Amino acid sequence: MATSLPSVPSWAQNSAVYGSNDSFLLLDIFPSDIADDLFYDLKDEIKWNTMRQKGKRVPREVSIQGTITIENNDEYEPLYRHPADEQPELISWTPTSLKIKERIEEIIQQKINHGLIQYYKNGKDNIGEHSDKTLDILLQSNIVNYSLGKIIFQKKTILHQFLAGAARTMTLINKRQNGVRQDFKLPHNSLFVLGWKTNREWHHSIRPDKRPSSQKSLDERAFYGERISLTLRTVATFLNRRTGYIYGQGARYKTINEQQENSVDEYENDEIEMVYAFSAENRQSLEFNWNLNYGRGFNALNFKFLNSHRH
Numbered sequence: 106m107a108t109s110l111p112s113v114p115s116w117a118q119n120s121a122v123y124g125s126n127d128s129f130l131l132l133d134i135f136p137s138d139i140a141d142d143l144f145y146d147l148k149d150e151i152k153w154n155t156m157r158q159k160g161k162r163v164p165r166e167v168s169i170q171g172t173i174t175i176e177n178n179d180e181y182e183p184l185y186r187h188p189a190d191e192q193p194e195l196i197s198w199t200p201t202s203l204k205i206k207e208r209i210e211e212i213i214q215q216k217i218n219h220g221l222i223q224y225y226k227n228g229k230d231n232i233g234e235h236s237d238k239t240l241d242i243l244l245q246s247n248i249v250n251y252s253l254g255k256i257i258f259q260k261k262t263i264l265h266q267f268l269a270g271a272a273r274t275m276t277l278i279n280k281r282q283n284g285v286r287q288d289f290k291l292p293h294n295s296l297f298v299l300g301w302k303t304n305r306e307w308h309h310s311i312r313p314d315k316r317p318s319s320q321k322s323l324d325e326r327a328f329y330g331e332r333i334s335l336t337l338r339t340v341a342t343f344l345n346r347r348t349g350y351i352y353g354q355g356a357r358y359k360t361i362n363e364q365q366e367n368s369v370d371e372y373e374n375d376e377i378e379m380v381y382a383f384s385a386e387n388r389q390s391l392e393f394n395w396n397l398n399y400g401r402g403f404n405a406l407n408f409k410f411l412n413s414h415r416h
Contacts, residue, residue, distance in 0.1 A: 126300075168196070222334070225334070241341060248338050351404060
C-alpha cells in the first residue's frame with residue numbers, strides 16, 4: 106500500500122512500505138524501453154563466478170563490482186565482508202552495472218561504491234534467512250536490491266514480447282515477534298530499499314521455489330525462472346590492492362596513515378572474533394551494540410582458514 110507519511114523520504118512517497126517502516130519497494134526504476142534490455146546486457150557482459158561458503162558452492166552465480174580509487178599511487182577497493190570462504194575478485198563497474206548504479210544513486214540520493222550482482226538460474230537458486238552484516242557498511246545507510254528479468258516469446262512470424270521479471274518472493278521475518286513475517290514479490294525493474302532498522306530487526310531471504318510450473322504465475326515463470334539482482338551498498342572499509350592491508354570503518358586501523366604506520370601482525374588471525382560478531386548481529390535485534398561488536402574492527406578478509414578446518 107502506498108504511503109505519504111511525513112517520515113518517508115520524498116523519493117519513496119509512492120512506494121510500498123515494509124519491515125520497520127524504513128524499507129520500500131519502488132517500481133519502474135528505468136523507462137520500460139531501457140529496462141527491457143538490461144537483463145540481457147548484464148548477462149552477456151559479466152563474467153560470472155562461483156562463491157563458496159563453509160566449503161559448499163552458494164546456489165547462484167556472482168560478480169562483485171565497485172568503485173576503485175587511487176590514494177598515494179595505490180589502488181583501493183571497497184571491502185564488504187560476509188560469511189564466505191572466499192569472494193571473487195572485485196572488478197570495476199561494467200557498463201550496464203554502472204548505468205544502473207548511477208540511476209539508483211540519483212533516485213535514493215545516496216552514493217554507492219559496492220555491488221554484489223547475482224544471477225539466479227532457476228527457482229532453486231536462493232538466499233537463506235539472514236541480516237546483512239554491517240561491519241563495513243556506512244553507518245545508517247540503506248542497502249538496495251534491484252531486480253531484473255525478461256522473456257521474449259515468438260509465435261509463427263509475429264514477435265510477441267512478454268515483459269515481466271522472473272519474479273521471486275522476498276520474505277522478511279521479525280526476529281523478536283514469533284510468526285510475524287512479510288512476503289512480497291520483487292518484479293522486473295523494481296528496487297527494494299532495505300533500511301538500517303529493518304536489517305537490524307528482521308531477517309530477509311529469497312527461498313527456493315520448488316513448485317511445478319503449473320502452480321506458478323506468469324511473472325514467476327518468465328525466462329524459466331532466471332533473474333539477476335544487484336545488491337548495492339555504500340561501503341566504508343577499503344582494501345589496498347597491492348599490499349592486501351585494509352583501513353576504514355570495519356578495520357583495526359581507521360585511516361590510511363594509521364594503517365601505514367603500524368604492523369598488521371598484532372591483529373592477524375582475528376577470524377574467530379569476527380565470526381562471533383557476525384553471529385551476534387544475525388541473532389540480535391535492537392539490542393545489538395554495533396560499537397561493542399564491530400567498533401574495534403577486524404583485519405580478517407574471509408573465513409577460508411576457519412571453514413577449511415570444519416569437519
